[in-house]
Every structure is written in C-alpha cells, then in structure tokens.
Amino acid sequence: xxxxxxxxxxxxxxxxxxxxxxxxxxxxxxxxxxxxxxxxxxxxxxxxxxxxxxxxxxxxxxxxxxxxxxxxxxxxxxxxxxxxxxxxxxxxxxxxxxxxxxxxxxxxxxxxxxxxxxxxxxxxxxxxxxxxxxxxxxxxxxxxxxxxxxxxxxxxxxxxxxxxxxxxxxxxxxxxxxxxxxxxxxxxxxxxxxxxxxxxxxxxxxxxxxxxxxxxxxxxxxxxxxxxxxxxxxxxxxxxxxxxxxxxxxxxxxxxxxxxxxxxxxxxxxxxxxxxxxxxxxxxxxxxxxxxxxxxxxxxxxxxxxxxxxxxxxxxxxxxxxxxxxxxxxxxxxxxxxxxxxxxxxxxxxxxxxxxxxxxx
Amino acid sequence: xxxxxxxxxxxxxxxxxxxxxxxxxxxxxxxxxxxxxxxxxxxxxxxxxxxxxxxxxxxxxxxxxxxxxxxxxxxxxxxxxxxxxxxxxxxxxxxxxxxxxxxxxxxxxxxxxxxxxxxxxxxxxxxxxxxxxxxxxxxxxxxxxxxxxxxxxxxxxxxxxxxxxxxxxxxxxxxxxxxxxxxxxxxxxxxxxxxxxxxxxxxxxxxxxxxxxxxxxxxxxxxxxxxxxxxxxxxxxxxxxxxxxxxxxxxxxxxxxxxxxxxxxxxxxxxxxxxxxxxxxxxxxxxxxxxxxxxxxxxx
Numbered sequence: 307x308x309x310x311x312x313x314x315x316x317x318x319x320x321x322x323x324x325x326x327x328x329x330x331x332x333x334x335x336x337x338x339x340x341x342x343x344x345x346x347x348x349x350x351x352x353x354x355x356x357x358x359x360x361x362x363x364x365x366x367x368x369x370x371x372x373x374x375x376x377x378x379x380x381x382x383x384x385x386x387x388x389x390x391x392x393x394x395x396x397x398x399x400x401x402x403x404x405x406x407x408x409x410x411x412x413x414x415x416x417x418x419x420x421x422x423x424x425x426x427x428x429x430x431x432x433x434x435x436x437x438x439x440x441x442x443x444x445x446x447x448x449x450x451x452x453x454x455x456x457x458x459x460x461x462x463x464x465x466x467x468x469x470x471x472x473x474x475x476x477x478x479x480x481x482x483x484x485x486x487x488x489x490x491x492x493x494x495x496x497x498x499x500x501x502x503x504x505x506x507x508x509x510x511x512x513x514x515x516x517x518x519x520x521x522x523x524x525x526x527x528x529x530x531x532x533x534x535x536x537x538x539x540x541x542x543x544x545x546x547x548x549x550x551x552x553x554x555x556x557x558x559x560x561x562x563x564x565x566x567x568x569x570x571x572x573x574x575x576x577x578x579x580x581x582x583x584x585x586x587x588x589x590x591x592x593x594x595x596x597x598x599x600x601x602x603x604x605x606x607x608x609x610x611x612x613x614x615x616x617x618x619x620x621x622x623x624x625x626x627x628x629x630x631x632x633x634x635x636x637x638x639x640x641x642x643x644x645x646x647x648x649x650x651x652x653x654x655x656x657x658x659x660x661x662x663x664x665x666x667x
Numbered sequence: 668x669x670x671x672x673x674x675x676x677x678x679x680x681x682x683x684x685x686x687x688x689x690x691x692x693x694x695x696x697x698x699x700x701x702x703x704x705x706x707x708x709x710x711x712x713x714x715x716x717x718x719x720x721x722x723x724x725x726x727x728x729x730x731x732x733x734x735x736x737x738x739x740x741x742x743x744x745x746x747x748x749x750x751x752x753x754x755x756x757x758x759x760x761x762x763x764x765x766x767x768x769x770x771x772x773x774x775x776x777x778x779x780x781x782x783x784x785x786x787x788x789x790x791x792x793x794x795x796x797x798x799x800x801x802x803x804x805x806x807x808x809x810x811x812x813x814x815x816x817x818x819x820x821x822x823x824x825x826x827x828x829x830x831x832x833x834x835x836x837x838x839x840x841x842x843x844x845x846x847x848x849x850x851x852x853x854x855x856x857x858x859x860x861x862x863x864x865x866x867x868x869x870x871x872x873x874x875x876x877x878x879x880x881x882x883x884x885x886x887x888x889x890x891x892x893x894x895x896x897x898x899x900x901x902x903x904x905x906x907x908x909x910x911x912x913x914x915x916x917x918x919x920x921x922x923x924x925x926x927x928x929x930x931x932x933x934x935x936x937x938x939x940x941x942x943x944x945x946x947x948x949x950x951x952x953x954x955x956x957x958x959x960x961x962x963x964x965x966x967x
Contacts, residue, residue: 363860384866396857400879409875410865457865469857 312339314374314497315360315465321368322352322359322521329355330521333369337499342491345501346508347518348544353501356518357467360499362386374464384413386465389458393470395450397442397457404438407457414461421460428459431490448479455490468500472507484510505545509533517541535657539664542587542657548621548632550587554661562586562658565627569604573654576667583661590621590632592655595647596639602650608633610645622647716740716935723931739932743940747933749920752909756937759917763897763944765828766913770835771892775885778840782847783873787859797848804841812905819906826908834906835896843888850884851877886952894945914941 315337322330329352337343345353358364360371362383370379378386397406404425411421429435432452442450451471458466471487472480488511491498502508508515509529516526517540525537536542542550555564557580562569564586571580594602608624608631615637622633622641633649635641658667685691711728716739718732745755752758784790785797815834816825824830854877862872903913912920918941922934 358860361860361864363863382866383860383864388864390861390864392857392861394855394857396855396861398858398862398876409862409867413866413871457861461865 313337313372314339314341315499316372317356317360317369318372319369320356320359320366320371322355322364323367328521330359333521333523335516335523335526337497339497340495342488342498342500342511342513344508344512344515345499345518346503346505346515346544348503351518352521353503353518354469355521357469357499357501360386360465361388361390361467384410387463388465388467389461389463390467390469391451391454391458391471393473395442395447395454395474397450397453399442402439402441403434403445403453403456406442406453407460410457410461424460424462425456428456431459431493432456447475448483451475451483455487459494464497466496466498468498468502470502471500473502473504480507487511505547509545517544519544535666536587537666539585539587539659542659546589548590548634550589550657551593551626551629551631552585552587553627553629554583554585556583557581557658562653567604567606567626569651569653569656571653571658573603573652574656574658575654576658578667580658580660580667584667585659585661585664587657587659588651588655590634591619592652593631593633594650594652595633595635599648599650603653605648605650608647608649610641610643610647613641613643624649712935712939716932716939718932720928720930720932739930740936740940742930743921743933743937747921747937749909749912749917749924756914756917756921756940759912759914760940762828762907762911762917763914765911766831766835766903767893767896767944769829770832770839770896771889773832774836774839774843774892775888777836778843778888779847779881779885780873781840781844782849783851783877784869785844785848786851786854787856787872787877788869797844800841800844802841804845808838808901812901816905825906828907828911831902831906831911831913834902835899838902839892839895843892846888846891847881847884850881854880890948890952893948897944 313336315335317333317335320330320333320335321328333356335356345356347353355364359366360373362371362378362381362385366379370377372378373386373388383390398409401409407425407428408421411424416424425438426435429438432455434449434452434456437445437449437453442453445453451474454471468487472483475483484507491511500507500511512529514526515529515532517524517532519540525532525541527535527537532541532545536545536550539552543552553562553564553567555562555567557563557571560571562571562584567586569586599605606626608626610622610624612623614621614623617637619637620635620639620641622635624631624633624647633647641647659665660667714731715723715728717735717737719734719736719738722733743755744757746753747755749759781800785793819825819830819834824833858876859872862876867875897913898915899913900915900919903916904919907913907916918937921937
C-alpha cells in the first residue's frame with residue numbers, strides 16, 4: 307500500500323559529524339507519501355541520528371533534507387510539518403494529558419476551539435478520553451506512549467517520526483501497540499519513519515526497511531525482499547533469529563565446496579559471476595529435515611546438540627564443518643539432543659556472497 | 668505450638684535484632700557524642716543570653732539561669748551601640764534583608780538561565796565560556812577585592828547597597844551556574860527535543876518546561892545563596908559604609924567594641940539573632956531538598 311509515488315521525505319547527500327566522528331556519510335534516501343519506512347540497525351549505526359536530522363533537532367554537516375518537496379534543511383523542527391514520538395515518551399510532567407497534547411498547538415497560536423476539537427479527535431482515535439485530565443505520572447507505560455502518539459497526532463502533520471517508541475514497554479504491551487500502530491497507519495495514511503533495533507517490529511510494520519550500518523544504508527527494500535534476498539553478508543546475518551547459517555568455501559564447476567559439503571548451484575539465480583572464495587548462507591527454516599529432505603540438491607546427516615522448543619516450532623542446533631548450523635523444525639516433531647537428523651538443502655533457497663566485498667552473488 | 672500451626676519450621680520471617688547490640692551501642696553512642704559536642708556551644712550561648720551580668724560574673728557558664736531575663740535580647744536588637752548609631756542590630760538586620768533578597772533573586776535568575784543555555788543549547792564556545800566561569804570559582808576573593816573597589820567607584824556604585832548586590836550576584840555565578848547546568852543536564856534530553864518539535868522557543872522551554880520541573884534545585888540554590896550572602900562579612904565591610912552595614916558587620920562592631928564593660932549576655936543574644944535567618948531557612952526548606960518533582964517524566 308505504499309503511496310502513489312509522490313516523495314514525502316527526501317534526503318540528499320546527508321553528512322553529519324560530531325567533531326572528528328562521521329556518523330552519516332553522503333546518505334541518500336527518499337520516502338514515498340504514505341509509506342511506512344523503518345530504519346533498522348544495531349545501536350550506534352546512525353539510525354536515530356538520521357531521524358534527528360529529519361526532525362531538525364541536529365544541524366546537518368552537509369547535504370539537504372526535503373519534506374513534501376520543500377527544502378527544510380535550515381528550518382526549525384516545528385516548521386517542518388513533523389510529529390515525533392520518543393522512546394522515553396518525553397511527556398511534560400507538570401501538564402495534564404490534555405495540556406501535553408495542546409502544548410504544540412498553543413505555541414502555534416491555534417484558536418482555542420480548534421485545539422479542543424483536535425485534542426478530542428486524537429483522544430478518540432487513541433481511546434484516551436478518560437485520561438485527559440490526568441498527569442503523566444498517573445498513567446501506565448502503554449498509556450503514556452499513547453499520549454505521546456496523541457501529541458504528535460493533534461499537530462496534523464504530514465510525517466510522523468518514531469524513535470524506538472516501544473522499547474520501554476514490556477513484551478505483551480509492545481506486541482499490542484505494534485498492531486495498533488499498524489492500524490493507525492492504515493487509517494491515517496501519513497508517512498511514517500520508524501527507528502528500531504527490533505527486527506520483529508521492522509518486519510511487521512514496514513512497507514520498506516532500510517538497514518543501516520556505520521551510517522550507511524546497507525539495503526533498502528520490502529521486508530520480504532530483505533528476508534529472502536539480503537543484499538550483503540551483514541544484512542543476511544543481521545535479519546532472522548537465529549541468524550542465517552553461513553559456510554565459507556569456494557565455487558568450482560558450478561558447485562559450492564566447503565569441507566564435507568558439495569552443493570550443486572544449478573537452481574541458484576546468480577546476480578553476478580561467482581569467483582573464488584564465497585559465503586553460502588541458508589536460513590534455518592529453509593533446511594529440510596526428514597522425509598522432506600529426500601531429493602534436495604544436497605543431503606547430509608547432522609547430530610542434534612541443543613534442542614530449543616518454542617512451542618510453535620523447535621530450534622535445533624547442529625554443527626557442519628565445525629560451525630553452528632541451526633534447523634527450525636515443526637513444534638510437533640520429537641527430537642532429543644543426540645539424535646541424528648537427515649537434512650537437505652536446496653540452492654534455490656540459499657544466498658551466496660562474495661567473500662571479498664561481501665556483496666550478494 | 669505456633670510453629671506447628673503456621674506451618675514453619677526453623678528460621679522464618681524477619682531476622683530478630685537486639686536493640687542493644689554492640690553495633691547499635693557504638694553507632695548511636697558516636698552519634699549522640701558528636702551531637703552533644705556540636706550542641707554545647709549553642710546551649711552556652713542561649714543560657715548566657717538569658718542571664719543578667721551579675722550572674723554571669725559568677726563564672727558558671729554551664730549553669731542554667733537562676734533568673735531569666737530577656738533584657739539582653741531587647742538591648743541587642745534595639746539599643747546596642749555601634750559607632751555613632753545606638754539603635755542595635757535592627758538596623759543591620761534590615762540592611763542585610765535589603766542586600767540578601769535582591770542578590771539571591773538576581774544571582775539565581777541569571778545562573779539558572781546560564782545553566783539552562785549551557786545544558787540544552789550547545790552554542791559555539793559554550794565549553795570555553797563554561798571553563799572560564801568555573802575557573803572564576805577558584806580565584807581567591809582577596810585578589811579581587813581592590814580591583815572591584817576601583818570598578819565600583821568608576822561606575823559610581825561604591826559604598827552603595829546595589830554595589831554590594833552586584834558583587835554578591837557575580838561571585839555566586841560560578842557555583843550556581845554549575846549547579847543549574849548539572850541539574851538541567853540530568854533532565855531527560857528528549858523532553859527538550861519534544862518541546863522543540865512542539866514549537867517552543869528558548870524562553871518558552873525555559874519557563875514552561877524546565878522551570879516547573881526544577882523546584883528542588885531552585886530551593887538548593889536559594890539555601891546556598893541566602894546563607895552565603897547573609898553570613899558574608901568581607902564584602903559587606905569592604906564595599907559598604909556604616910549606614911548600610913549588613914548585620915554581620917554590625918555584630919562584629921558590637922562584640923568587639925573596646926569601650927566599657929563586655930556585656931556577654933548582649934553579645935550572645937546578638938550572635939544568635941544574626942544566625943537565626945540561615946537557621947530558619949534550613950528548617951523550613953530542608954524538606955524540599957529531597958522532593959523529586961520529575962517523577963513520571965521518564966519511564967518508571
């Protein structure tokens with residue numbers, strides 16, 4: 307459902323350094339109108355910094371930021387047509403919920419009657435009407451975050467920025483609010499840019515995910531694409547839990563060779579020619595086990611070392627060539643540690659990366 | 668029997684502690700000794716100030732007064748002579764009030780804005796500015812006494828009350844700015860960011876967001892300044908003239924006067940009167956010291 311091709315937020319050649327440390331380097335990104343874009347990466351990758359640059363809370367070192375086609379590089383945060391939600395909620399403690407939500411409108415000199423209307427509408431959308439007179443200290447974590455979203459909502463902005471909004475909540479609440487956020491996006495159709503380090507949030511919420519590392523976007527694609535066709539070794543390793551099984555070896559005569567493994571690569575669709583050393587990666591859920599394994603491109607027998615039942619499915623840790631090799635099998639299957647398993651791998655499900663530049667082959 | 672009913676065997680519930688354990692005796696013994704040691708001078712002062720001179724001449728400084736008299740207090744407040752004036756400490760008291768109140772308000776107002784700007788608006792040269800300010804806290808006052816005399820003379824404020832107010836405000840600046848800067852730095856930064864996104868400016872954020880959250884630190888600053896300025900002697904004696912001497916300078920003139928009989932009871936009463944203001948400040952606002960206002964702003 308991502309937009310109609312109109313650009314909502316565009317970032318051109320953005321640089322940001324703190325003293326001698328370059329956090330963002332020549333970053334380009336364009337976000338479509340109505341799109342839900344997730345910036346995903348481990349801590350220190352520059353994702354929050356990028357969000358702060360879009361919000362105008364950090365002065366950029368170089369480059370430009372456009373919102374709705376308007377150059378806002380030098381504009382104040384309040385002039386950019388953005389609303390922002392923070393990890394720590396950042397509610398003004400001495401103001402009531404209503405006061406918190408109307409603070410921005412009062413600063414913008416919106417007439418009183420309109421403030422009332424807008425607050426009422428946002429409160430209705432987020433179902434926080436009964437809380438309007440309360441102080442933030444009298445709210446639970448989930449309620450506080452809802453108010454913080456409401457504070458962004460009343461400002462009637464084009465772009466919402468979320469800075470790890472669910473990270474302070476417990477697991478159950480996080481899952482609930484995640485669904486609500488998705489419903490909110492479907493209902494409002496605003497552009498949303500969402501920073502998180504949680505890949506489940508990224509996969510479930512995003513129209514597109516931008517995976518960042520060291521201030522550079524590694525891959526910008528739909529969740530499905532990122533999952534099944536990671537652009538490089540970092541993305542492949544970062545997405546998925548447990549991570550993709552990786553083996554280093556070489557390609558010879560159309561086969562991947564590493565220690566005891568020899569996998570024919572006829573069914574793999576190459577993006578470029580494979581030469582010399584490569585990484586071969588396959589997700590735990592793509593390793594076939596038992597009867598399914600028969601007739602796979604390559605079959606092998608592995609010994610279960612650790613079994614982790616998760617209920618819906620079971621993770622089995624084995625080793626191949628002395629490296630960890632995870633399998634994900636049905637939660638119904640009875641496997642104990644020490645059991646031997648018949649496994650199969652199809653090259654079509656795999657990802658190959660050059661061992662040198664670590665890009666997808 | 669109880670154990671069987673409750674279903675417990677062996678140790679359960681809170682561990683029993685003896686009231687007169689060796690630890691408690693040592694701890695409370697030390698505390699009581701130290702407390703007595705500090706209370707004793709105050710006791711002697713109060714007792715002496717309530718005695719008449721004949722009783723004091725008997726020499727029993729620890730003995731309670733046989734005949735309680737408040738005359739020394741009245742004399743200290745309204746009749747004692749300092750120099751040409753014979754209207755007691757009351758004049759000095761009101762002088763000190765007129766000096767302390769504007770100095771406290773001006774210094775805290777400026778220092779809080781300084782601290783807020785240094786903590787939240789990282790302007791160019793902020794670090795240099797801060798370093799210079801902090802360095803000021805380490806320069807001995809004596810070095811600056813005379814230059815400031817000249818400075819005040821040149822701007823025509825030497826020997827005036829406002830001259831002293833300016834001196835107090837400036838000398839309070841380093842430590843107060845540090846205090847406020849550290850406090851504002853400890854407030855969640857996201858609150859400041861949220862206010863900026865909400866369109867509040869420099870003063871808007873200061874008055875509407877930061878001030879309401881900073882009552883505890885304002886109380887701390889006020890206690891520091893009131894006691895510091897009230898107890899100041901050096902600046903008072905150097906930068907003012909007899910008509911507007913603060914209470915401490917007047918107290919010194921009463922106690923150290925070389926003419927006539929030493930009236931110990933009056934001296935004691937005058938000293939207690941002078942120390943009363945900081946004492947009251949501590950008792951009244953100590954409670955606010957520990958109150959957490961920012962509760963609920965961040966997670967928790």
